[in-house]
Amino acid sequence: MSMEFTESQKNRLTELGVRNEILTRTFDETKEREQTFARTEKMAVKENKAALSHLLANSHKPALCQLQQDLTDALCGEGFTQVTTPIIISASKLEKMTIDKTNPLHEQVFWLDSKSCLRPMLAPNLYEVSRQLMTSIKLPLRIFEIGSCFRKESEGNAHLKEFTMLNLVEWGTPEEKRSESLKEFAELVLKAARISDYRLEEEDSVVYGPGLDIVSGEGMELASTSMGPHPLDAAWKINCTWVGIGFGLERLLMHREKQSGIHRHSKSTVFLDGACLKVK
Amino acid sequence: MSMEFTESQKNRLTELGVRNEILTRTFDETKEREQTFARTEKMAVKENKAALSHLLANSHKPALCQLQQDLTDALCGEGFTQVTTPIIISASKLEKMTIDKTNPLHEQVFWLDSKSCLRPMLAPNLYEVSRQLMTSIKLPLRIFEIGSCFRKESEGNAHLKEFTMLNLVEWGTPEEKRSESLKEFAELVLKAARISDYRLEEEDSVVYGPGLDIVSGEGMELASTSMGPHPLDAAWKINCTWVGIGFGLERLLMHREKQSGIHRHSKSTVFLDGACLKVK
Numbered sequence: 001m002s003m004e005f006t007e008s009q010k011n012r013l014t015e016l017g018v019r020n021e022i023l024t025r026t027f028d029e030t031k032e033r034e035q036t037f038a039r040t041e042k043m044a045v046k047e048n049k050a051a052l053s054h055l056l057a058n059s060h061k062p063a064l065c066q067l068q069q070d071l072t073d074a075l076c077g078e079g080f081t082q083v084t085t086p087i088i089i090s091a092s093k094l095e096k097m098t099i100d101k102t103n104p105l106h107e108q109v110f111w112l113d114s115k116s117c118l119r120p121m122l123a124p125n126l127y128e129v130s131r132q133l134m135t136s137i138k139l140p141l142r143i144f145e146i147g148s149c150f151r152k153e154s155e156g157n158a159h160l161k162e163f164t165m166l167n168l169v170e171w172g173t174p175e176e177k178r179s180e181s182l183k184e185f186a187e188l189v190l191k192a193a194r195i196s197d198y199r200l201e202e203e204d205s206v207v208y209g210p211g212l213d214i215v216s217g218e219g220m221e222l223a224s225t226s227m228g229p230h231p232l233d234a235a236w237k238i239n240c241t242w243v244g245i246g247f248g249l250e251r252l253l254m255h256r257e258k259q260s261g262i263h264r265h266s267k268s269t270v271f272l273d274g275a276c277l278k279v280k
Numbered sequence: 281m282s283m284e285f286t287e288s289q290k291n292r293l294t295e296l297g298v299r300n301e302i303l304t305r306t307f308d309e310t311k312e313r314e315q316t317f318a319r320t321e322k323m324a325v326k327e328n329k330a331a332l333s334h335l336l337a338n339s340h341k342p343a344l345c346q347l348q349q350d351l352t353d354a355l356c357g358e359g360f361t362q363v364t365t366p367i368i369i370s371a372s373k374l375e376k377m378t379i380d381k382t383n384p385l386h387e388q389v390f391w392l393d394s395k396s397c398l399r400p401m402l403a404p405n406l407y408e409v410s411r412q413l414m415t416s417i418k419l420p421l422r423i424f425e426i427g428s429c430f431r432k433e434s435e436g437n438a439h440l441k442e443f444t445m446l447n448l449v450e451w452g453t454p455e456e457k458r459s460e461s462l463k464e465f466a467e468l469v470l471k472a473a474r475i476s477d478y479r480l481e482e483e484d485s486v487v488y489g490p491g492l493d494i495v496s497g498e499g500m501e502l503a504s505t506s507m508g509p510h511p512l513d514a515a516w517k518i519n520c521t522w523v524g525i526g527f528g529l530e531r532l533l534m535h536r537e538k539q540s541g542i543h544r545h546s547k548s549t550v551f552l553d554g555a556c557l558k559v560k
Binding site: 053061064065072076079081087110111112128129132133137141148161162267272 | 333336342344352359361363364365367390391392405409412413417421428430441557558559560
């Protein structure tokens with residue numbers, strides 16, 4: 001009778017980053033399975049230790065931190081200005097994004113009390129800062145933020161409850177140049193992230209309605225784009241043309257580093273820079 | 281009869297960053313006060329607009345973001361490795377820091393539910409990551425994190441509910457070199473932050489007990505230091521000598537930029553890079 005690794009063996013090998021081909025191997029007898037597990041775990045522990053040693057002795061910066069710095073520098077170099085806003089936002093800001101109790105996103109929000117929550121996206125703060133800047137600054141205006149957002153997700157292989165968003169927006173893009181600008185900005189970011197394998201695809205967002213997604217070769221969502229004038233703009237007293245893109249940084253790394261789970265490059269106390277810390 | 285600016289006038293001039301000497305001026309009559317207010321506000325609005333224009337046209341990076349990058353580069357250059365960990369932590373991690381209901385800090389914690397909260401400090405995650413690294417890495421080990429922490433503060437001029445901490449630690453510092461290393465690391469960080477006006481002072485922390493604070497010339501706390509072996513170490517199964525320092529980045533900027541309030545350089549939708557966004 002043929003058997004697979006036990007669930008706990010699979011979990012251990014998964015956290016150590018062992019490839020799927022090996023995880024799904026079958027064995028004729030228990031002894032063979034146990035020996036293979038012991039040998040595979042030992043080798044994987046060695047590889048994770050080597051990765052941690054390299055980080056501590058040489059590179060010193062996890063890929064997630066390096067990526068933030070690279071994206072910041074690339075965007076500032078193209079005239080985008082960085083902003084940095086609070087993680088705790090008001091319920092009224094969410095309502096302005098139409099995230100009230102009828103919106104599926106509402107259930108994913110972490111609430112601190114009835115009036116404040118952890119931002120599930122960067123957009124409300126960017127709208128708020130932009131509205132104020134536009135009272136004194138001439139368009140076009142390019143701004144971006146990189147920061148943590150929070151959603152109660154099922155925490156699968158492609159979702160995190162805390163994830164790092166990059167949201168960029170250009171206000172005042174000429175209407176006929178919006179698609180072209182979206183492509184240009186997507187290329188700017190993905191080039192800085194050292195990702196070349198992507199394409200644009202139509203999707204339907206619960207917040208923004210129909211639009212374009214940027215997806216990896218295998219079809220994983222890397223970013224979603226939006227453009228205005230948009231029905232949401234009125235709540236922020238904004239009435240100009242614009243384009244915006246939101247990227248999930250851990251998604252970008254998962255894709256670039258060809259990893260099967262999103263946790264290895266996330267903000268974590270179990271993983272550091274793609275390596276598992278449980279290597280005792 | 282002599283009169284001061286009204287409270288709302290004072291608040292408006294304060295958010296515009298008008299200096300204290302002007303805020304406390306007295307007037308003989310209402311007309312003189314109103315004219316002075318109008319003139320002062322107009323000038324201050326102009327200055328804030330100029331600062332925003334400069335950011336958007338030239339520097340593109342708020343001081344808080346630039347400081348994070350400068351500190352990261354300086355620390356990585358001296359062999360410190362950056363880590364990046366979750367903002368949401370478990371109640372049990374806080375208990376390991378002795379922050380239970382008898383500790384004054386407990387009331388300042390933002391709770392999401394009975395088991396999880398927003399980290400009020402970086403230390404518990406740094407302990408957790410370090411404990412695991414030490415199972416495979418030889419000492420000394422230098423690591424640091426820069427990230428948001430959250431405390432329900434009275435939100436005065438020197439406190440923020442969301443603030444940006446830098447916490448660095450060296451595990452395995454020779455016992456007799458601990459004070460010397462603390463001074464060396466403080467100097468490294470404060471030099472990278474372009475701050476020269478500081479001194480060390482004794483204090484008594486609710487978490488770490490007696491220790492050394494790093495304070496500005498005017499006596500404002502810029503950082504607090506700690507060293508081990510320490511009673512807290514046992515909960516994390518750590519038993520080696522160590523030194524650590526925690527800096528508040530907004531405090532560093534408030535001191536360096538000689539500003540009277542801490543909000544101007546904080547993560548905000550009212551201020552951006554030290555300038556007030558309400559300049560209409």
